[in-house]
Amino acid sequence: MDIAELIYPLRRWWWLIVLATVIAAGASFAVARQQPPTYQSRATLMIGRTIENPNPTSVQFSLEEQLAVSYANIANREPLRDATMEALGLDWLPEYSVTAVPNTQLIEIVVVDTDPQRAQIVASEIANQLILGSPTSTNQADVERQAFISQQLDTLQKQITDTQAELEDLSQLLGELNSAREISDTQNQISSLKNSLASLQLNYANLLSNTEKGAINTLTIIEQPHVPTSPVGSKMLVTVGLSAAVGFTLAAAAAYLLEFLDKTIKTVDEVKRLIKAPILGYIPEIPRKEDRWHFVTNHPRSPISDAFRNLRINVDLLGVETKTIMISGSAISEGKSTIALNYAQIATQANKKVVFVDGDLRKSKMKEALKLEQDTGLSTLLNSPAKLKDVVFTLDQRLTIIPSGSCPPNPTELLGSEKMDRILTHIKGMADLIVVDSPPLFVTDAAVLAKKVDGILLVVQLGKSRRDTVKEMMVQIERTGTSVLGVIINKISSGSNYYSKYYGSYYNIPDSEQNDADISETEIENNPQEPGVETDATSEPPKDEMKPDPEIILNEQNREISSHSEDVPQGRNPKLRGLLTFG
Structure with a gap:
């Protein structure tokens, strides 16, 4: 365990630690300011007169030190306290302490009170009561x-x-x-x-x-108590500092306790240690107000889209056969379906024909995401003589969707059947890339699908994916024998994202400008300049020719898409039709 992992709880819960420290310090400061000023009066007594002896012995000094400790203990007990209150006519005594000065025959009496005169009187009376209880009594x-x-x-x-x-x-x-x-x-x-x-x-x-001159067990006042004229230090800084230290310590201990109880993965290094595979992508969290299912299509120039683009490039650079890729995770709600659909869309921007297969026959989210009106899909193909063209949808010329369909009673057996193998083999002949969105790997359906693909991309969400489930996931993958291509870290903080820091200003372009740029690129692709035709760079076309009529372009694109997909029914919902137009 390195330093970064040791201090991670402090970094994660820094706000709790700061809050607890500030509250503790502030509360102690407020209480200390309300306290009245205090005064201190001191009296000092000496045991015996050995110090006046020109030839004292060590035995005398030792005996006097022991007597000093005994007298100090007597002064802190109830009988002397009661005698002092009775002598002064008080119902209570201010805070005081009587201590034997180490390695001496001196006794020090210190009284702290808000009233300086009362502090002096109490100190003097305590000294007097000690003398009255000794052989030095003056009766x-x-x-x-x-x-x-x-x-x-x-x-x-x-x-x-x-x-x-x-x-x-x-x-x-x-x-x-x-x-x-x-x-x-x-x-x-x-x-x-x-x-x-x-x-x-x-x-x-x-x-x-x-x-008295020759006795050892005698008490003599060598420092009379005086009426203090200035208050003693309130030790406010010490009090506030100690309170802040206690607050910090308790909050830090709570942070480590919370981390100990929290079994989720916290750092990228922990992911690398649990999953022996490279980190291929860091995907920032998609804002809640955005359409997360079609984010890369709606915002192709955003840092998040560039993160998906970097993921696609890293997968391509692996140098292995990755025509069929399954995207899965260790648990639900880690964002694997969102990443799978956006990854399929970003792959089409590299002029690849992509087929997205929704392999989650139990709890698929694609019907809700794509607003599908019918329940036909992969389960229909596997459980009936239906044809492929009867269940697929197209999002654009290069992306075809095979939804999961209705939930069958035997999804594991259907996904592991030979018919599933034939379907995947048939799709491979139609597409450059097949993206399979599978259930979490703790479901047996995912293990069955894993055997039929070229590799797996695992989705891990820091602070959500659990260590134990990730370990079980890796055990399940080892049983299937399928290679793990890499790991995708999902929903990382945008503030720590490299793309947000470096490319943020470059991609911060209004949507209207992005759409204009996309239309211009489409025009250039569909209408290349004819050979031999020269254009004047300084000439300006008429205003009505500056920007083609969007309605004409939409109709032309729709006709072009229809010509390439005669046997494939189009999506019947508004979002699919919009994607057909701008694909």
Whole structure:
């Protein structure tokens, strides 16, 4: 699978993706614009006072980081939230978050509110509630206890200082003594003072650990919350961008899901992979307002007619015997009958005598297309002793139509009979090309007809022909042993058609001018200049001779056609008579 196939769902459903993206972005933009401005107030607390210690340990830092995470979790729970609302007399709190700053002993409190003062008050109270729930509480009992500890620390500090001074004096005296007894007594005094100093220092450390200065599990506000003066960014662009991305992603996923559920053929490369045959023609979609059955006759200079003309040339250039061609497809409503009849008409423009055989004996559309009044046709020839001249119609001197006739009870057996072989053999002697319009190849009638023709042209419509039916069609064709001449891609977009882009301006000629050109060419063919007669290029014929009387030309052409088809009855409907005239 190449890149083109991967992005095909996005290209096919681009309008859905664009629409979903625009709607998502527009809706989020409209909602974001209606939101009032928001303000943010922030407070920061620190666990312990290790940062003030000149010789901190990693154990202290690790413990304080764990305590910060615990306090942050407590602040985000209901008890602290309720305590904050009760303290402030509020029924609700604005949006806030309490997080532990990674790898630090800091706790950050952020409050976002449409009221800047309320944001500051709530941030301050949340910090206060955290402190009240910690050993750093400021109630009266704790204050008195801290005062007592401070007094004891001061006393111990003075005793330690005095002891250290006395030790220094004794150490100096020891160096001046000569008596052994005095030296021994002094050493004993020094040893006693050292033990006393160690005891005093231990007591001092124990008392200091119970104060805020020495405790690890304490909270201190290092950043007071302030009243914000300017709103924080609304992040409108981020919101709109994320909404657009979500809309795009969902629409793209829906496009791929639709393509997964859709089993039809999407690309020409997929046609080439399923059908091992060349693409011989790309036929644009015929406008609905036009007569699709006789389009190449009514509009011979249009890009669509040129596409049929290119199809005819490509078939001729195959270099194989293609006197009998069957045009079929994998399913109904793929346009095979329209292509078959127009292909037969375009072949007559190459001065070929063409016989169009409607081989769809079950659900033929030719009676409706040609407005036939009787039900005689191919089924009549196969099921009765009728003669060929009794069932055929002529559209012009070079195109003969054999309609399907009424639906027989046994169409498969009739199409596979020897009489069908004799009919085709007889027709080959009358025409340069036989175009057989067959049922879809999932019908057994088509398989029977396929054995009797020189080759098959398969019609595929992108977005309609299904992969599974095309695969079954190829299996059926392999069983018949008939060669596939090529593939016709029907109803392609006119915007991607080469003929529409390159020849569009050349063929964009009014119908009146086209008819005048056709009449002039007819006059030249029917009235060639006689040898030896000179004409003056500058002379102008009289105005009444500039353009022959159309009524005279029609009568002359009708007489000429009648002389070539004495045994063939003409169509009895107005469209057939018109085609007889302008063939």
